[in-house]
Amino acid sequence: MSKERVTFTFDGVPVHAQRGQTVAGALLADGVISWRVTRLGGRPRGLFCGIGACFDCLVDVNEDRSVRACLVPVQDGDQVRTSASVGAADGLPLDPSARLRHDQAKRPQGSQKA
Numbered sequence: 342m343s344k345e346r347v348t349f350t351f352d353g354v355p356v357h358a359q360r361g362q363t364v365a366g367a368l369l370a371d372g373v374i375s376w377r378v379t380r381l382g383g384r385p386r387g388l389f390c391g392i393g394a395c396f397d398c399l400v401d402v403n404e405d406r407s408v409r410a411c412l413v414p415v416q417d418g419d420q421v422r423t424s425a426s427v428g429a430a431d432g433l434p435l436d437p438s439a440r441l442r443h444d445q446a447k448r449p450q451g452s453q454k455a
């Protein structure tokens with residue numbers, strides 16, 4: 342992978358990545374683990390299969406709605422947004438919890454060492 346850096350925005354916040362990284366890889370490297378919510382229940386979703394098969398990682402990139410973040414290489418200047426298509430289509434408000442970060446994720450009880 343290239344050591345050349347690119348800068349894109351995620352919901353308006355600048356994020357730095359290596360050229361050639363996918364959008365999902367760049368978001369995960371920045372600590373973001375979820376960037377959309379499910380149609381029913383509003384549960385956070387991000388990377389699942391990582392190979393373009395499950396469609397869990399949908400995100401909006403520039404003018405393109407609901408693209409698979411695990412397949413799309415991030416480009417310098419890209420405007421990446423929490424996917425609004427799913428919730429908006431159903432008349433559901435976009436839940437800010439779609440943007441979970443590592444440090445916000447709940448861990449099962451007993452999973453942390455004392």
Ligand code: FES
Pocket residue numbers: 387388389390391392393394395396397398399409410411412
């Ligand atoms: S993570 Fe499954 S399609 Fe992207």
